[in-house]
Amino acid sequence: MVPRLPPLIAQLRQLAQGYRGFHTPGHQRGRGAPAILREWWGEAVFTADLAELPGLDNLGQPTGVLREAQARVAEIFGAEHTWFLVNGATAGVLASLLAVHRENGCVILPRQVHQSVIHGLILTGAKPIFILPEWDAQQQVWGGIDPGKLTAILASKNHSSINALVLNSPTYKGVCGAVAECIEIAHEYNVPVIVDEAHGAHFPFHPQLPDSALTLGADLVIHSTHKVLTSLTQSALLHQQGNRINPQQISQCLRLVQSSSPSYLLLASLVAMAEQMADQGEALFDQLLAQIAKFIPAINHIPGCHTLKINPNQIGFTAQDPTRLVIQTQALGVTGFMLDELLHEQYKITAEFPDYADLTFILSPSHTEADLQIFVQALQEISTNRPAQPLTALPPLPAVTEAVMSPREAFFAPQKMLPWREAVGQISATTVSPYPPGIPVLLPGEWITPEVVDYLQELDRLGGQVVGVEIDQTIAVVSNW
Numbered sequence: 001m002v003p004r005l006p007p008l009i010a011q012l013r014q015l016a017q018g019y020r021g022f023h024t025p026g027h028q029r030g031r032g033a034p035a036i037l038r039e040w041w042g043e044a045v046f047t048a049d050l051a052e053l054p055g056l057d058n059l060g061q062p063t064g065v066l067r068e069a070q071a072r073v074a075e076i077f078g079a080e081h082t083w084f085l086v087n088g089a090t091a092g093v094l095a096s097l098l099a100v101h102r103e104n105g106c107v108i109l110p111r112q113v114h115q116s117v118i119h120g121l122i123l124t125g126a127k128p129i130f131i132l133p134e135w136d137a138q139q140q141v142w143g144g145i146d147p148g149k150l151t152a153i154l155a156s157k158n159h160s161s162i163n164a165l166v167l168n169s170p171t172y173k174g175v176c177g178a179v180a181e182c183i184e185i186a187h188e189y190n191v192p193v194i195v196d197e198a199h200g201a202h203f204p205f206h207p208q209l210p211d212s213a214l215t216l217g218a219d220l221v222i223h224s225t226h227k228v229l230t231s232l233t234q235s236a237l238l239h240q241q242g243n244r245i246n247p248q249q250i251s252q253c254l255r256l257v258q259s260s261s262p263s264y265l266l267l268a269s270l271v272a273m274a275e276q277m278a279d280q281g282e283a284l285f286d287q288l289l290a291q292i293a294k295f296i297p298a299i300n301h302i303p304g305c306h307t308l309k310i311n312p313n314q315i316g317f318t319a320q321d322p323t324r325l326v327i328q329t330q331a332l333g334v335t336g337f338m339l340d341e342l343l344h345e346q347y348k349i350t351a352e353f354p355d356y357a358d359l360t361f362i363l364s365p366s367h368t369e370a371d372l373q374i375f376v377q378a379l380q381e382i383s384t385n386r387p388a389q390p391l392t393a394l395p396p397l398p399a400v401t402e403a404v405m406s407p408r409e410a411f412f413a414p415q416k417m418l419p420w421r422e423a424v425g426q427i428s429a430t431t432v433s434p435y436p437p438g439i440p441v442l443l444p445g446e447w448i449t450p451e452v453v454d455y456l457q458e459l460d461r462l463g464g465q466v467v468g469v470e471i472d473q474t475i476a477v478v479s480n481w
Helices: 006-016 035-041 063-075 089-098 116-122 148-156 178-188 247-257 264-300 338-349 369-384 409-414 451-461
Strands: 081-085 108-109 127-131 160-169 194-195 220-223 236-240 324-328 357-364 417-421 431-437 465-466 474-478
Touching: 006 063, 006 264, 063 081, 063 236, 063 264, 081 089, 081 247, 089 116, 089 160, 089 194, 089 220, 089 431, 108 148, 116 160, 116 409, 127 148, 148 178, 160 178, 160 338, 178 194, 178 431, 236 247, 264 324, 264 369, 338 357, 338 369, 431 451, 451 465
Parallel strands: 108 127, 108 160, 160 194, 194 220
Antiparallel strands: 081 236, 220 236, 324 357, 417 474, 431 465
16 A cells, blocks of 8 residues: 655655746756766756745745645644744744844853854844753763752742743753753743754654653744754754744744745655654664663673763753763773764764763664664774773863853954953953863853963863864954953
């Protein structure tokens, strides 16, 4: 029996069959595409690369097959409303912050949010109220925020001036904080909650995975469905539920940040991914989780190899995503940067994200047992030849400096570039995030202190990466302060 195609995909296939078009894109269903790409990709990808033709609806204001498709995906993920994103999860984050914005408002957020949240503050002008997330010093990993700190802030502020609470869960390394408790606290003050769950789009599809923020009652949830799930890169979803945020406002804000020429390849991949999860999701993750249950102990038996395992009784460390493998490298005597390079160059194994003291890998149902066996074998060989010396301890994180301008004011102020040391006493016009620890030490509008510069120079000496500064070690500062 041939399965019924989702309406959007059926309509796309029908229109791709052939007609004489005088519209974008210029390759005209592949006839004019570069030969090297036609040979490599085949013809089908070009025939499906269509514009918003009659019958294919309008993503900015859907009334037909796209409206039906979004409603179906909302049903699959357990949301009241879902929007397709073709500019990545970033578009969902920006639209969410725009939708909750009120003039002179504030946003409560953890310090280690994704850069798109900072960009949202710049676009809206909202003032950030930061909560430093919890830090596990032994395992060198950030968790979520302490709900007690959130309560203290809400109790001490005029909560009518607070636009939203923004949470990022899970973190890049798969750590989930006390999301349910934080949502409950925020809602007691009628503060809407936006959860950047970009790395947890798979959570709704297996009971052994952490609870999705949708299940826990968040008002807006952003999913990057290409990270563990199977939609194409740059595709994502924005979900809404409850009555704190008007869905029409979300639609309007998305029109500000989304392309007016969406790729139907991305849209079709979102529809197909959701139907795949509806039909096979639990079975696919059954298989993956069974493989992980054998895979993790095998790694931990290799001398010098340890995988991250959180303590769920520790504040800020409520749950852990088993599909996010974090190998701590201290006992191997190499940094995560060094291990990443070694695996890539000698074993053709490429990780997701290197850090100073660990290396993060994403496991998905697409991985096979053979993939995992090759990975374990590579680690065994590296362990046998590992240097017998511990890593140098990292310096302590400098204190968060005072903000004297909003991120928006500093970003749009006149700027100049200064060497790190000469920038002391100036106001940062940019976000500076060193890895480790993957948390901004400077945001636009904050003072640059000697302690921050000392920290950046020491991390650079140890081989870390400093994102947000130029290669010549200069930094953008506000020039007219």
